Amino acid sequence: MTPELTIQLMDTHAGGDVSRIVTGGIDPLPGGTVRAQMEYLRDQADGLRRLLLEEPYGIPEMSVDLLVPPTDPRAAAGYIIMEVMGYPIYSGSNTICTATAVLEAGIVPKQEGEQRFLLESPAGLVNILARIKEGVVEAITCEGLPSxxxxxxxxxxxxxxxxxxxxxxxxxxxxxxxxxxxxxxxxxxxxxxxxxxxxxxxxxxxxxxxxxxxxxxxxxxxxxxxxxxxxxxxxxxxxxxxxxxxxxxxxxxxxxxxxxxxxxxxxxxxxxxxxxxxxxxxxxxxxxxxxxxxxxxxxxxxxxxxxxxxxxGRGFVIARSDIVVNCDDPMVDCDGVHRILSSRRRSPSE
Structure with missing residues (x-):
């Protein structure tokens, strides 16, 4: 018997594209930059992407954004983007959703009016401008990559x-x-x-x-x-x-x-x-x-x-949940993901 493991999620969408924000349950990843951590996931632990984008947990039309500690002290949070095609180093809709999530989760405390902060993507630092009205995140403007x-x-x-x-x-x-x-x-x-x-x-x-x-x-x-x-x-x-x-x-x-x-x-x-x-x-x-x-x-x-x-654009929170990962479940493929799933069980008070 293997223990049940949990991944904490905040599901969001921007323009209809669902971004599943992973807020907990994943061990720290090796790598001195968010880009290096993305490459570790891609090469050594791609099972997390497949786990959350395939049955029984998800569908390919979704995206996954894993929150990680920033490696640049100027950033409020780091994030790694996972999609059906792999690991893009940047995505506008995923950035809008991630910025919304860090505000709603209190990682960045909300301030009425306009507030600015930085996120760290695999492509580097991203400037964020959030517009808050009466505690509601009404719009996110994110810096796109030079095109x-x-x-x-x-x-x-x-x-x-x-x-x-x-x-x-x-x-x-x-x-x-x-x-x-x-x-x-x-x-x-x-x-x-x-x-x-x-x-x-x-x-x-x-x-x-x-x-x-x-x-x-x-x-x-x-x-x-x-x-x-x-x-x-x-x-x-x-x-x-x-x-x-x-x-x-x-x-x-x-x-x-x-x-x-x-x-x-x-x-x-x-x-x-x-x-x-x-x-x-x-x-x-x-x-x-x-x-x-x-x-x-x-x-x-x-x-x-x-x-x-x-x-x-604007991001919306549509769910907060825990996913239970049981590697004995024949529908669940834990290969390539078990090494990064935290084995700590959550207590009832958490």
Whole structure:
């Protein structure tokens, strides 16, 4: 008989994408940085990701964010992002949810009005601006990673779809950017399954043809994301709105437009001369949830135009719970996770 182990969770969502925040039950991870701890999880204890994203505990459409002590003393908390595709070094929706969770858990005490603090992601420090009204977290603005266009208006033959034109941006992961209307999509909820099917075919074709390398990080793995772009609508001077849908390989259409997807769009708009500093893009998902991206600056690095940006959204707490992990359960695979699960039983008073 093995002991029952517990993992403490706060389930949240931003724009419909559920982020499962792990607040306790995991032993300290080796590694002198949050990035090194992420790499340990990826290489030595990937069972935690699979445990919380697969049956009987979860579904692939969710994300998991493990809170860890920050290695930079300026940060309030560190966090490691886990998704169906693996371990992205950054995610806007996950950052919004994590920032909401640390406020709701009291790790960062709430202050009425606007308050700023830092989180430590695998990509480094992230500036957070929280807007609090009467104790309610009404909005989170997080600093996106500098985004740039790697490939512009390339073309590829995709089985079942024909010739598809796409661009590739880096915004925390590599994104294929595809005009939805060119494939006959209006980006409505009833198209969700067909969008996933088409995106899967496009990503598979791109992965088979080309590898993408970050100018400083090098090989960050096969291209995992595709962002369908709807028609752009000018709402006001410097403010654009567009329906959007983000796909994560393999098989997931995100409920939100995603923060990194929005950042990728900002990079493309700036590259094509349709976005300036201070301009905003509001992306609208299949479920009519919204993120707002803002271009905060433009610079040049390694021959690329870098778009600095912020992403604003709102996170909601939807559950606080303990997951009981019993390794005798035939539905539970503890391989690769038992070494990091705390064996301490919680007392009734905890």
């Amino acid at each position: 740039y266009i790697h490939t512009h208006n390339a073309s590829i033959q995709v089985p079942g779809l024909g010739q598809v034109v796409y661009s590739v941006a880096y915004s925390g992961g590599f994104y294929a950017l595809v005009d939805a209307q060119s494939l006959g999509f209006g980006l409505t909820l009833r198209e969700e399954r067909e969008l996933a099917h088409s995106a899967h075919a496009i990503v598979e074709a791109i992965q088979a043809e080309q590898l993408f390398f970050h100018y400083s990080l090098g090989d960050v793995g096969p291209l995992p994301f595709l962002h369908f772009m709807g028609r752009e609508e000018a709402v006001a001077r410097g403010y654009t709105r567009s329906r959007s849908a983000t796909y994560v390989h393999p098989g997931v259409i995100c409920r939100s437009t995603t923060g990194t997807g929005t950042s990728a769009r900002l990079a493309l708009m700036q590259y094509e001369g349709r976005l300036g500093v201070g301009h905003k893009l509001e992306t609208i998902s299949l479920r009519n949830t919204r993120f707002i991206g803002e271009c905060t600056g433009v610079s040049s690095e390694a021959g690329y135009q870098m778009v600095n940006n912020n992403i604003t």
